Amino acid sequence: MEDIALLTVAATLRGLKNREFSSVELSQALLNCIDAKDGQLQAYLKVDADYILKQAATADQRRAAGDDAPLLGLPIALKDVINVKGEGCSCASRMMEGYRSPFDATVAAKLRAAGVVFAGRTNMDEFAMGSSTESSAFQVTRNPHNLECVPGGSSGGSAAAVAGGEAIAALGTDTGGSIRQPASFCGCVGLKPSYGRVSRHGVAAYASSLDQVGPLTKSVEDAAILLRELAGYDPNDGTTLDIAVPDYASQLTGNMQGVRIGLPREYFIEGSDPEVTAAVLSAVEACRAAGAEIVDLSLPHTEYAIAVYYILANAEASANLARFDGVRYGHQTAAPGSVYDLYANSRAEGFGAEVKRRIILGTYVLSSGYYDAYYGKAQRARTLIREDYTRAFESCDVMMTPVAPTAAYKIGAATQDLLKIYLGDVFTVPASLAGICGISLPCGSTTDGLPIGLQVLGPAFGESRILSVAHAYEKIRDGR
Amino acid sequence: MSKYLITIGLETHVHLKTCTKMFCGCSTEFGSEPNTNVCPVCLGYPGALPVMNREAVKQCVIAGLMLGCEINHISTFDRKNYFYPDMSKNYQTTQQELPLCVGGGVTIDTPAGARLIRIHHIHQEEDAGKIIHYARHSGVDFNRCGMPLMEIVSEPDLTSPDEAMAYLHNLRQILVYAGVSECNLEEGNMRSDVNISVRPEGQAELGTRVEIKNMNTFKGIHAALKYEIERQLYVVRSGGRLVQETRRWESELGETQPMRTKENAHDYRYFPEPDLVPVVLSKDTVEEWRSALPELPAARRERMVREYNIPEYDAGVLADEKPNADFFEAAAAICGEAKILSNWFMTDVMCLISESGLTIEQCALTPGALAGLISLVTQGVINGPTAKELLPELFRQGGDPTALVESRGLAQVSDCGALQSYVDEVFAAHGRSVADFLAGKKAAAGFLTGQVMKLSQGKADPKVVNQMIAKKFAELS
Numbered sequence: 001m002e003d004i005a006l007l008t009v010a011a012t013l014r015g016l017k018n019r020e021f022s023s024v025e026l027s028q029a030l031l032n033c034i035d036a037k038d039g040q041l042q043a044y045l046k047v048d049a050d051y052i053l054k055q056a057a058t059a060d061q062r063r064a065a066g067d068d069a070p071l072l073g074l075p076i077a078l079k080d081v082i083n084v085k086g087e088g089c090s091c092a093s094r095m096m097e098g099y100r101s102p103f104d105a106t107v108a109a110k111l112r113a114a115g116v117v118f119a120g121r122t123n124m125d126e127f128a129m130g131s132s133t134e135s136s137a138f139q140v141t142r143n144p145h146n147l148e149c150v151p152g153g154s155s156g157g158s159a160a161a162v163a164g165g166e167a168i169a170a171l172g173t174d175t176g177g178s179i180r181q182p183a184s185f186c187g188c189v190g191l192k193p194s195y196g197r198v199s200r201h202g203v204a205a206y207a208s209s210l211d212q213v214g215p216l217t218k219s220v221e222d223a224a225i226l227l228r229e230l231a232g233y234d235p236n237d238g239t240t241l242d243i244a245v246p247d248y249a250s251q252l253t254g255n256m257q258g259v260r261i262g263l264p265r266e267y268f269i270e271g272s273d274p275e276v277t278a279a280v281l282s283a284v285e286a287c288r289a290a291g292a293e294i295v296d297l298s299l300p301h302t303e304y305a306i307a308v309y310y311i312l313a314n315a316e317a318s319a320n321l322a323r324f325d326g327v328r329y330g331h332q333t334a335a336p337g338s339v340y341d342l343y344a345n346s347r348a349e350g351f352g353a354e355v356k357r358r359i360i361l362g363t364y365v366l367s368s369g370y371y372d373a374y375y376g377k378a379q380r381a382r383t384l385i386r387e388d389y390t391r392a393f394e395s396c397d398v399m400m401t402p403v404a405p406t407a408a409y410k411i412g413a414a415t416q417d418l419l420k421i422y423l424g425d426v427f428t429v430p431a432s433l434a435g436i437c438g439i440s441l442p443c444g445s446t447t448d449g450l451p452i453g454l455q456v457l458g459p460a461f462g463e464s465r466i467l468s469v470a471h472a473y474e475k476i477r478d479g480r
Numbered sequence: 481m482s483k484y485l486i487t488i489g490l491e492t493h494v495h496l497k498t499c500t501k502m503f504c505g506c507s508t509e510f511g512s513e514p515n516t517n518v519c520p521v522c523l524g525y526p527g528a529l530p531v532m533n534r535e536a537v538k539q540c541v542i543a544g545l546m547l548g549c550e551i552n553h554i555s556t557f558d559r560k561n562y563f564y565p566d567m568s569k570n571y572q573t574t575q576q577e578l579p580l581c582v583g584g585g586v587t588i589d590t591p592a593g594a595r596l597i598r599i600h601h602i603h604q605e606e607d608a609g610k611i612i613h614y615a616r617h618s619g620v621d622f623n624r625c626g627m628p629l630m631e632i633v634s635e636p637d638l639t640s641p642d643e644a645m646a647y648l649h650n651l652r653q654i655l656v657y658a659g660v661s662e663c664n665l666e667e668g669n670m671r672s673d674v675n676i677s678v679r680p681e682g683q684a685e686l687g688t689r690v691e692i693k694n695m696n697t698f699k700g701i702h703a704a705l706k707y708e709i710e711r712q713l714y715v716v717r718s719g720g721r722l723v724q725e726t727r728r729w730e731s732e733l734g735e736t737q738p739m740r741t742k743e744n745a746h747d748y749r750y751f752p753e754p755d756l757v758p759v760v761l762s763k764d765t766v767e768e769w770r771s772a773l774p775e776l777p778a779a780r781r782e783r784m785v786r787e788y789n790i791p792e793y794d795a796g797v798l799a800d801e802k803p804n805a806d807f808f809e810a811a812a813a814i815c816g817e818a819k820i821l822s823n824w825f826m827t828d829v830m831c832l833i834s835e836s837g838l839t840i841e842q843c844a845l846t847p848g849a850l851a852g853l854i855s856l857v858t859q860g861v862i863n864g865p866t867a868k869e870l871l872p873e874l875f876r877q878g879g880d881p882t883a884l885v886e887s888r889g890l891a892q893v894s895d896c897g898a899l900q901s902y903v904d905e906v907f908a909a910h911g912r913s914v915a916d917f918l919a920g921k922k923a924a925a926g927f928l929t930g931q932v933m934k935l936s937q938g939k940a941d942p943k944v945v946n947q948m949i950a951k952k953f954a955e956l957s
């Protein structure tokens with residue numbers, strides 16, 4: 001087996017299929033890596049070696065019996081927000097301590113059917129609210145490239161595990177950039193599918209109209225392989241669309257010739273770290289040199305995206321998180337008193353500061369007398385943002401932008417200036433609001449050695465296109 | 481004393497007759513063990529998503545079409561936020577902006593003639609669970625949580641408790657005819673909140689509105705309205721001011737009590753439900769449903785008069801409850817004697833229904849059995865009194881009337897020889913009555929008939945007996 005830190009999904013599946021190694025051997029090697037590294041990285045909230053090895057043994061037996069499910073024996077780490085029957089699902093919150101899920105999320109069921117071994121549960125910002133994984137109630141995950149830096153968030157545990165060689169691949173969720181930004185910070189690939197491409201059923205909701213599940217991987221090809229298994233219409237999620245799921249991996253042509261790449265000028269602004277802008281522009285230049293056509297364009301409503309996002313996401317979150325009340329599951333206060341004390345105390349004790357802040361903000365913007373000024377207006381602005389993209393994709397095939405204005409920052413820096421952190425989502429949030437797809441992949445590093453991410457955006461259900469372009473760039477970048 | 485006008489509006493929640501809940505596959509069966517018809521969706525587990533019950537949508541639209549509503553071809557759902565232990569998600573999924581049905585109405589009869597009580601809209605939503613209080617703790621049963629409901633909101637067109645009753649009666653009748661709800665009050669299938677205000681005659685603007693909740697029966701609504709009108713009139717007549725508030729009907733005390741004032745009203749923070757896409761109903765779909773609508777009660781009454789040649793009064797009584805009309809029509813199709821059947825149903829069967837407390841669907845009597853019983857009478861196999869004795873048994877225990885008559889030997893004695901001997905025996909034994917009759921007391925004949933019937937153990941055909949007695953008198957005189 002080659003170095004597990006470099007082992008891709010594609011290589012793993014080849015190795016398993018050709019019986020170069022078994023799923024048990026692979027899982028054991030992975031567990032050894034986690035043992036060696038996770039004391040420092042703190043990417044995982046839970047790693048149950050027996051549970052993992054048992055699944056791996058079953059996968060090996062299935063293969064011996066002639067089963068060739070597409071992902072048979074492949075270990076995948078899951079962000080701790082995805083329900084797997086019988087397992088915990090902490091959402092990195094004290095609120096969910098002791099919770100055991102009674103059902104499989106649709107993505108978990110699909111992966112199970114595809115033969116996946118559920119590896120550890122990765123750390124995240126509490127209820128996916130944050131951009132640095134520091135709001136986790138349990139631990140601070142570190143960036144594998146610099147242990148003093150954050151891994152990004154909210155899927156920071158998944159990104160750190162993949163980039164740090166503690167996972168072959170992982171699932172994350174992206175509401176306003178929570179897959180793409182940590183992938184950028186940690187130097188791996190992160191795909192946010194279009195809204196409605198992947199089922200949200202069984203994934204604890206932050207903001208229902210924005211949340212999407214997607215893969216964090218070491219290569220674009222890996223993202224393509226996993227998306228094929230994750231995507232598709234789900235009768236249990238009425239917001240998924242019944243659009244055929246192509247074999248994404250087979251459509252990775254590596255061809256950059258004639259691809260029209262849009263550069264939205266609102267994404268190349270003064271507030272960004274010049275090193276980031278420069279790395280992205282040089283990636284674009286490499287694509288141009290390989291035959292792509294560069295199109296300058298404008299997405300005029302981009303400046304409203306952050307405000308719109310924090311109003312809509314928090315409004316939805318305020319209702320989505322109302323169910324955590326200490327009555328049916330999760331944390332219940334020791335001294336309930338009246339039913340209102342039960343609610344107030346259970347929630348005060350169970351939720352962390354960032355979650356409370358967002359629930360309060362969301363409650364406020366929906367309040368009688370404020371609804372039109374905030375929620376109503378934000379909904380209208382969201383439509384304008386969506387229309388910006390629809391119009392822009394008439395003149396380009398994909399867009400290329402930075403993922404975040406900066407590379408990973410120091411642990412603790414975020415808590416000093418919350419607004420700056422919220423503004424750090426400026427390049428990822430618009431695509432979420434527009435419901436389109438985006439992928440983040442490494443395109444260089446800062447002089448401090450921190451990874452810089454390139455974001456490739458495509459129209460809704462244009463996953464084939466962004467995967468193909470990202471894959472072509474990856475080949476150029478690696479000189480393949 | 482100045483005259484006051486009463487304004488009443490009703491918000492009626494009706495359980496739809498679907499097999500599964502509004503947004504999950506759980507059963508809607510009534511009376512199951514607590515928390516057995518539940519799943520991650522209706523228990524509000526993290527990540528569980530609602531799935532629209534298309535059948536519930538269809539039933540709500542059918543109700544709307546029966547009530548003359550316009551159907552919104554695009555309809556959306558909203559979240560109504562409030563914390564209460566019976567609502568697992570701590571928000572209710574309901575319709576605020578674009579309900580399924582708007583407009584329409586229910587016609588009621590008033591002393592001043594028929595009047596249309598307008599419906600503002602009908603929206604679809606999910607029910608809450610049930611809180612059960614014990615000595616030292618409380619429990620929640622989520623079986624009802626997520627059951628499909630429609631809420632029918634009337635315009636404030638009602639002016640008295642009696643009108644409110646008429647509205648509810650006719651509304652219920654239409655919904656039962658529509659086949660969308662059992663409207664069973666005991667099972668909580670139909671519950672209403674009322675809005676009520678009073679204003680001096682001549683004042684255009686409505687008075688201060690008070691909402692009353694917690695009435696479980698039509699009688700309770702009537703009593704609560706009566707009480708509340710008295711209370712409001714008393715307040716305004718004694719120079720007081722009414723406050724906009726929600727009050728609770730306390731049936732045991734027979735009064736309404738304050739629940740919360742406007743200042744303490746909930747801010748429900750409605751916003752569009754992001755987990756559900758809009759319900760889109762094509763024109764074709766709605767027209768297809770419209771063309772297959774069941775008959776309305778009024779249409780059925782007319783048709784029954786026409787088809788069975790029964791009086792309007794009979795049709796009205798029979799069609800009042802759809803199951804009764806269904807039973808009648810099924811029986812009429814078998815025995816053909818519609819008028820006789822209608823008499824039997826309206827007197828004897830209805831009497832058994834009210835005595836037993838069972839409905840026609842719950843009792844053991846089948847349309848075939850009633851039709852058979854009546855045929856036995858019309859064919860002269862048994863006489864009326866025998867049939868009337870058999871009916872309660874058929875109602876309670878069921879059975880085939882022909883087989884019963886046969887096994888018990890209840891068939892009429894039509895053997896003229898045997899009857900003549902009874903007549904002769906009675907004339908011999910009751911000379912005085914015979915003399916009375918001959919002296920002009922015609923009532924004496926009835927007594928003699930009765931005596932003959934008694935001798936025959938009720939099996940004689942009274943008509944034949946009468947003829948024989950008349951003949952005998954003719955011979956005597």
Ligand SMILES: [Zn+2]
Binds near residue numbers: 518520
């Ligand atoms: Zn359920």
